[in-house]
């Protein structure tokens with residue numbers, strides 16, 4: 001609980017200004033804490049008269065903190081492919097491991113993983129733990145969770161990273177909860193704190209309206225899921241060497257109550273928009289399914305994928321897997337071109353961390369222009385065909 | 397069928413903004429709403445009840461005013477509302493939230509199915525559903541986009557994946573988290589509204605559910621927020637000028653690195 005020392009508080013309201021959650025008010029010259037308080041501690045640091053402190057946080061500190069060592073990356077493998085985010089995480093994992101002076105290990109779970117382990121070593125892993133078994137062909141939270149949990153309990157890494165993908169954001173929370181470990185969701189930045197070696201995990205929350213930095217000071221491992229397309233993979237170095245360890249799999253670890261009957265990989269459109277470098281997003285301004293074809297054409301000319309606003313998805317011009325925003329996917333491509341999208345806060349929440357944003361809209365007042373790096377005010381049905389032909393002309 | 401739906405009260409996204417000057421979330425006029433994903437979880441629960449019979453209980457952890465979302469849920473077809481509320485829960489991360497909800501579920505009694513939203517639009521972690529299932533020692537499946545078959549014993553469903561979907565089958569008990577493609581939530585009926593006004597919301601405290609003080613609130617949370625700040629501002633925006641041909645030319649030139 002946040003405690004206000006009535007004798008020390010001078011009612012200066014500095015804490016009010018420092019509270020991102022609007023949880024403090026000053027009444028009759030005294031700070032009063034409301035229900036919105038998340039105990040983030042920002043006010044405690046800001047108080048010049050030291051009238052604030054947080055109480056009741058007597059966390060039991062795990063006794064063996066120092067015996068946890070090493071940085072681990074769960075490297076997602078599905079339907080014969082390593083997820084690109086796995087290699088990105090080995091890139092940041094390498095940096096963290098070097099900063100800590102420890103080894104970087106990769107965990108590979110699946111079936112028929114072929115040369116993947118060698119690829120992970122060439123991208124920075126010192127050790128690969130490989131669980132390759134026909135029973136792991138399909139992802140289930142139970143089997144993948146059991147394998148990763150057992151490995152972590154056995155080897156005690158200090159840090160465990162995974163991609164913030166459908167798979168990572170599903171089974172990693174289960175693993176963290178089983179271990180009693182702290183887990184930070186959908187991180188966009190990771191650093192090592194100089195004084196104690198703790199992992200500083202930074203993530204957007206409230207639909208990207210605020211950033212929060214999170215630590216797990218009293219327990220190990222420190223776990224994070226990390227947004228795809230944000231970290232940089234290292235270049236392949238085939239001369240790197242590493243150790244490959246095949247994991248002993250007990251029969252109990254391969255059993256699941258949830259049965260996967262079939263895995264349907266979408267064939268027509270590229271639905272995995274979180275991994276795309278270039279996204280063209282279409283909204284209600286396209287007016288019809290046929291109009292929406294312009295978005296597909298532009299995406300094709302740029303070698304990118306198709307995204308959409310909820311209005312376009314609700315109109316059934318394209319499927320829900322393409323929806324960007326608060327109730328769709330969060331994307332961080334290098335380039336996002338928003339066409340006929342007004343820029344509602346719920347849409348912007350899903351795409352504002354794109355590197356470059358282009359907006360095309362006939363309404364100069366549309367809020368999408370507030371987040372755009374470049375904007376064209378004009379009619380889509382005139383602009384898009386010209387844009388497509390100019391791009392295609394250039395590529396020839 | 398005994399179904400429990402977990403519902404979080406959240407600030408309406410369109411009202412939430414961090415003021416870059418004061419570094420605070422603008423709270424004025426911020427409405428509280430039912431987490432949008434939870435509306436779809438509730439709708440599915442009510443449909444399953446209509447199909448198979450049974451009872452839908454809605455559960456929320458939050459401040460006393462979270463009672464509002466439970467009443468709203470009752471107006472949309474839930475039978476029973478339970479609010480677990482205690483100052484001692486303040487500062488709970490997803491581990492402590494899962495623990496607390498699990499304690500409340502045990503207090504509520506037997507269940508076949510628990511439904512959660514995929515994620516809450518404020519905390520945005522998507523971690524409470526899986527965490528709750530682990531605490532209750534039942535299997536879980538996330539991001540359900542379609543229920544293909546449902547009977548007294550089992551469910552066949554589609555779960556959304558990054559590259560398509562998986563068709564999965566499971567027997568009760570199980571916990572599911574759902575995405576918005578699953579269904580179209582109904583609007584409350586007049587009868588539902590009347591019922592929700594009269595309904596008694598059951599209130600629980602940490603002591604009522606026998607929660608261990610070391611496992612709730614700040615003390616029970618392995619993660620700790622150490623800093624909160626506004627996202628880095630975007631660069632200057634530039635509306636291109638000239639006629640459409642010229643604007644398109646300029647844009648393509650600016651985007652040269654991506655072509």
Ligand SMILES: Cc1cc2nc3c(=O)[nH]c(=O)nc-3n(C[C@H](O)[C@H](O)[C@H](O)COP(=O)(O)OP(=O)(O)OC[C@H]3O[C@@H](n4cnc5c(N)ncnc54)[C@H](O)[C@@H]3O)c2cc1C
Pocket residue numbers: 282283284285286308309310311312323324325326327328329339340341342343344345346347350360361362363366378379380381432
């Ligand atoms: C709880 C909740 C969750 C939500 N989640 C999401 C989400 O995840 N993702 C999402 O996208 N939305 C979401 N929404 C909906 C969101 O609030 C907006 O309604 C939606 O994003 C609007 O889509 P749009 O921009 O395509 O349509 P509109 O807002 O109708 O905008 C259409 C735009 O097209 C322009 N236009 C029209 N014709 C032309 C033309 N010929 N040439 C050029 N420009 C043209 C118009 O000027 C306008 O700006 C959510 C809403 C709620 C309440």
Ligand SMILES: Cc1cc2nc3c(=O)[nH]c(=O)nc-3n(C[C@H](O)[C@H](O)[C@H](O)COP(=O)(O)OP(=O)(O)OC[C@H]3O[C@@H](n4cnc5c(N)ncnc54)[C@H](O)[C@@H]3O)c2cc1C
Pocket residue numbers: 038183184185203205206211212214402403404405431433434455456457458488489490491493497511512513514515516517518519520521522523524525619621
């Ligand atoms: C800025 C900020 C960042 C944070 N980051 C993290 C983090 O990275 N890791 C972490 O462990 N905690 C984090 N927290 C704490 C976290 O927000 C709380 O633990 C919160 O109670 C639950 O998380 P969520 O809102 O993300 O819910 P989600 O896990 O996204 O919610 C999923 C579903 O669980 C159910 N549910 C969730 N909360 C409740 C509830 N109170 N009552 C009933 N049902 C519920 C609903 O069905 C909901 O749809 C953060 C808090 C803040 C303020």
